[in-house]
Amino acid sequence: MEQLLSQNSFLRDVIDEAPYGVVVFDASGVILLENELARQFISHDNQSLVKRNIKEMFQVFEMEELLTQIIEGSKESFDVMELVFDEKVLTVRCRKRQDWSILTVQDITKWKHIEMTAVQSIIETQEKERQRIATEIHDGIGPQISTTIHQLETIAENIKESDPETATRLESIVEQSNEVSSELRSISHSLMPRVLLDFGLTAALQTLVNRVNNSNRCKIEFINSFSGEALDQSIELNLYRICQELINNALKHAKATYIFVQLVKTEEHLTLMVEDDGKGFDLNNLKLSEGIGLSNIEMRTKVMNGELNIDSAPGRGSVVTVEISLHEH
Amino acid sequence: MNIKIYIADDHAMFRDGIKAMLNAESQFEVIGEGDTEEAILSDCARLQPDVILMDISMKDSDGIEVTRKLRASNSEVKVLAVSMHNESEYIKRMLDSGANGYILKSTGRNEMITAIKTVNEGATFLSNEVSQNLLKGLNTPQPKNEIRLTPREIEVLKMIAEEYSNQEIADALFISSRTVDTHRRNLLEKLGLKNTAGLVKYAITQKYI
Known part of the structure; x- marks a missing residue:
């Protein structure tokens, strides 16, 4: 030739x-x-x-x-x-x-690079927007509704004797408003966990795990062997979001009864591992919402230059591992 | 004598609401308010309130930090945290920095009144939700010397000790050999061991096989 x-x-x-x-x-x-x-x-x-x-x-x-x-x-x-x-x-x-x-x-290295930069900026913009809305709710609307509740309570207290009927109605409005207030708090928290920004990844994961345990839907354990040294904030946020998504999947789709979340640090890597005992899934046959969740996880892992590994089979639970290099960050 | 109260919060509306509510009570008197660290510290030195209602996340300052500074300056004012945050981290830090009590902004009027009176008398006050979250936050971290392995990790450990190959373990547990490898590395790291021989020894001494 x-x-x-x-x-x-x-x-x-x-x-x-x-x-x-x-x-x-x-x-x-x-x-x-x-x-x-x-x-x-x-x-x-x-x-x-x-x-x-x-x-x-x-x-x-x-x-x-x-x-x-x-x-x-x-x-x-x-x-x-x-x-x-x-x-x-x-x-x-x-x-x-x-x-x-x-x-x-x-x-296609150059194109991949451009694509990653684009994905990264999409994620960052989205997170910024979430943070803005969360702050607005947490620091703006939240206290305002608390103030309203306090004023209603004061009125209820003042008219307790002269108009007990209205006072009782006011009290039930207060109760409803309290529910609204707690709902707002949990929306704001899932939009942007303040604990993550203020105290870092391990504290935030612990809080997330506590919240799930408090809801009594499932037993979840956080096994942490990471000292909690500060990582780049975008890395912490990505790992947190991945974990949030995985826990969500385990609860909603897999109906898990036990979940383990682990952070393990080796000399060079940080591994996030989420195991559950749920229904498991067939990677080739995902429901749309599961698929979107997993592709979000994939995208966030790529942006961190990390490696994602998903193991699951119907009836066998699942193990998802995200490994990132600590030296690059 | 009236209890003199200072409100440290960056929301004018919240301050106004609290003020209206507390001034309606005969035993309280709101004597000042502020939302920057500087203003709060200098006001407290000057006005000598009995109790400060302290927000945590303020636009230009941090209630935890302000409380620490008050304590550092030997101020004996009682600090009652009034926050939107109900996570144990915030509660712990706030109490660590010297707060006498912690209630949530969603706290009802009666509880707030009780809280102010209680801290003013020198006792500690935590609202129900706060103390529950605090306890949960304290309970969860495992003791350092106890190493927690997940059921799957124990399975992997057993099979390694019984000389199964990565692929055999993978097939038996319906996971990929890459995940088996991650489990193996995590086991080594968590147990502080160097190699497979160490894992085998550990499995035997812990009676896993």
Whole structure:
């Protein structure tokens, strides 16, 4: 093939000028042809790829598997989006022809980066807005309604003897208003946990866990082996939101009776692990609301450069792990 | 003699409401109000109130900090926290910094009156919800030397000790081998152990196998 190309400089030029990496390999995986971009993206040593085996070039679990299937003939083609390879993010496509296969590689690192920045700013804007509304409720409306309640109580007290009937009605209005006030407080809390901003992640998770325990819906335990050193606030908020979402899923969808929330710090990583004993779910068959919840978790994990792992099977509960590197932050 | 009260809160409306409510009682007299640390501290030095109703989250100051400063200046004024926050963290910090009582802004009128009288007499007052939350907050942290393992962690530990491979454990427990690995690392970290041999030893001494 190389010979063929050397005789046909037009074809060679086309391949070299292609805006993506091109590799052709034979039936046993030996590379016959490459262009400059392919060498840049795939080669570790920047040496030519020709005569080397394609499988050796991609020593990443999912790629090895797919390439083996192509070579053995059990697969005709594959597309891998967002392959993390050598600190790059690549899109790899492979098509099998009779005697050879062609593989194209695109470097989408820059686009991923832009996408992440966009996602991050969406999350931040959303959190800011939540915080604004929560503060408005907690510090604005909350005290106002308390004041109103106090005034009603004063009036009720003053007319207790002269007009007991109205006083009783006022008292029941006071009671209703108290319920409104406590509802407002819990809305404000789920919008933005002040404890998180004031006292950090572990205190906030403890408060969250206490709240669920108080509701008597389920037993939940927080096992913390993280000293609580301050992390970047956006990291704390992301981990908190992920935990909130997972607990919510466990209660609402999985009907769990026992949940464990753990923060474990190793030398380099911080792991958040949420286990539950609920119904579990099939990752390939999610309800819409569960799917949205999980994709939020996915997005927040990505923004932290973390790793997300979800294990669940129907009837087996679930274990969700988010691991982030402590040195980057 | 009337109990002299100072209101530290950044909401004019809340202050007005409280003032109206307390001034209606013959035994109370609201003698001042303020919402910045500076104003509160200097007013208290000058007006010598008996009781301060202290908000926690104020726009320009923090009630916990102001209380600490009052105590640092040897002020004997009784501080009654009146806050929207009902989480144990706030309650603990406020009491730590020297508050004599803690009630919520949603507290009813009668309870507020009782609270003011109680702290004025030198006793501590916590409203019901507050003391409950405080107790729960105190109960929950586990003692440091007790290591808590989840049922699944114990399963994983047992199987490691019985020399099952990651994949075998994964298959048996319906989890991925990556999660098994995370469990293994968490176990090592939580138990302060270095390697699998340590885990095996621990499983045996704890009679898990």
